[in-house]
Amino acid sequence: MFYSKSFIFTSKEIPAEAKIASHQLMLRSSLIKKISSGVYAYLPLGLRVLNKVREIIREEMNKTGAKELSLSVLQPLFIWKKSKRDALLGKVIISFTNRHKKQMVLGPTHEEIITDLVAQRINSYKNLPLILYQIQTKFRDEIRPRYGVIRTCEFTMKDAYSFDKDDAGLAQNYEKMKIAYQNIFSRCGLSHCEMKEADSGIMGGRLSHEFVIYLSSGEEIELGHIFKLGTKYSEVFGANYSDEQGRQRPIVMGCYGIGVDRIIAGCIEKNHDEKGIIWPFSLTPYDVLIIPLDYREKRIVSYVDSLLQELRNQKMEVLVDDRSESAGIKLNDADLIGIPLRIVIGKKNFAQGKVEISLRRGGRIVCNKAKVVEKVLGILKGS
RNA sequence: CGGGAUGUAGCGCAGCUUGGUUAGCGCGCCUGGUUUGGGACCAGGAAGUCGCCAGUUCAAAUCUGGCCAUCCCGACCA
Numbered sequence: 394m395f396y397s398k399s400f401i402f403t404s405k406e407i408p409a410e411a412k413i414a415s416h417q418l419m420l421r422s423s424l425i426k427k428i429s430s431g432v433y434a435y436l437p438l439g440l441r442v443l444n445k446v447r448e449i450i451r452e453e454m455n456k457t458g459a460k461e462l463s464l465s466v467l468q469p470l471f472i473w474k475k476s477k478r479d480a481l482l483g484k485v486i487i488s489f490t491n492r493h494k495k496q497m498v499l500g501p502t503h504e505e506i507i508t509d510l511v512a513q514r515i516n517s518y519k520n521l522p523l524i525l526y527q528i529q530t531k532f533r534d535e536i537r538p539r540y541g542v543i544r545t546c547e548f549t550m551k552d553a554y555s556f557d558k559d560d561a562g563l564a565q566n567y568e569k570m571k572i573a574y575q576n577i578f579s580r581c582g583l584s585h586c587e588m589k590e591a592d593s594g595i596m597g598g599r600l601s602h603e604f605v606i607y608l609s610s611g612e613e614i615e616l617g618h619i620f621k622l623g624t625k626y627s628e629v630f631g632a633n634y635s636d637e638q639g640r641q642r643p644i645v646m647g648c649y650g651i652g653v654d655r656i657i658a659g660c661i662e663k664n665h666d667e668k669g670i671i672w673p674f675s676l677t678p679y680d681v682l683i684i685p686l687d688y689r690e691k692r693i694v695s696y697v698d699s700l701l702q703e704l705r706n707q708k709m710e711v712l713v714d715d716r717s718e719s720a721g722i723k724l725n726d727a728d729l730i731g732i733p734l735r736i737v738i739g740k741k742n743f744a745q746g747k748v749e750i751s752l753r754r755g756g757r758i759v760c761n762k763a764k765v766v767e768k769v770l771g772i773l774k775g776s
Numbered sequence: 777c778g779g780g781a782u783g784u785a786g787c788g789c790a791g792c793u794u795g796g797u798u799a800g801c802g803c804g805c806c807u808g809g810u811u812u813g814g815g816a817c818c819a820g821g822a823a824g825u826c827g828c829c830a831g832u833u834c835a836a837a838u839c840u841g842g843c844c845a846u847c848c849c850g851a852c853c854a
Binding site for chain 2: 614654
């Protein structure tokens, strides 16, 4: 992919509205664009990162045996009246009346919908345990959206729900999720994430743990939360199963949420310097950035083409800065958008058959241009 | 919702106190030229319903009122 066609617009200026580093950097590097208070669009560069996070979550969820599905965003309001959570969530729920005078909700979470679904489909102990999850947009009319993508009215959430015969089964799934969560956060460059016991709030249930990181401001701004719900929802929606003796028992539930956008913001909070973002290899929008400092020379252009092809053959995602900007602008933009590996092609080095490989986190080597791909692969393996 | 602040070109801002030329500056953008290893230079150019509506006035970015939007502090959350 070529920079000039990538819809990347960097900015030197710090947006006045952004107070914390991740928000500033996400705007300056054009990962996101604010549409309205608490509402953000992901631009091409940001969407690449979002998709990386989604894929990591998907892999770790699948490892636990969880099955992915996609529930509806539109929900009938009556299902919320049934669990009496319509009053509890109050104005956070975004609702409207459709043309048939039916009251509808833009889903803020999905315990009601999934419990109702499972109540209709699961009847026997033979079908348990079961874990279902989805990665989906949620809507909450927050009182005060803030910190960019950290608290918004429209956000991407991974929500998983476990269904067990008894407390022992729930305890097992709960532990499985703890491990999956720790894997997800550490793979996303957030190994500093702490787990601690928390208040269950509007979810109800018996026990919950939240996964938090601390911002430079000292603020705490929660990445995930897992809950032992027990039978609260299964009793309301009649989610029962027949046990080995044929007796009807309520399914024991747990639910497990991750703020996908918060992972991105959290990752930037923990991985940046005064120049910009320092992406971990796991979340970077592109694996390698090729920076020809002078892209007019034909020999350099054709070398870049062949290098691009070779890297693609190695399944790498590559961005080429094909702009006719000065070296300073290209290098500073490279630091801002934070791609971990850069191949810098300068005239003098190139004349001697050499190019430079530089790491965003620090360190550079000058190597023979024929050996670049080999070196890059070596660095990736070691990381 | 309560308290505080802001709204002027894509971004960052000055101008408003004390109303009065064609509304400015920096960055960015376009054209031509010179540059090219850490945010270059010269010349030319485009881009504004001064948040919106009303009022006062010969005259409003500037004064008055209402509305809207955004941000910060509090309760809430992934």
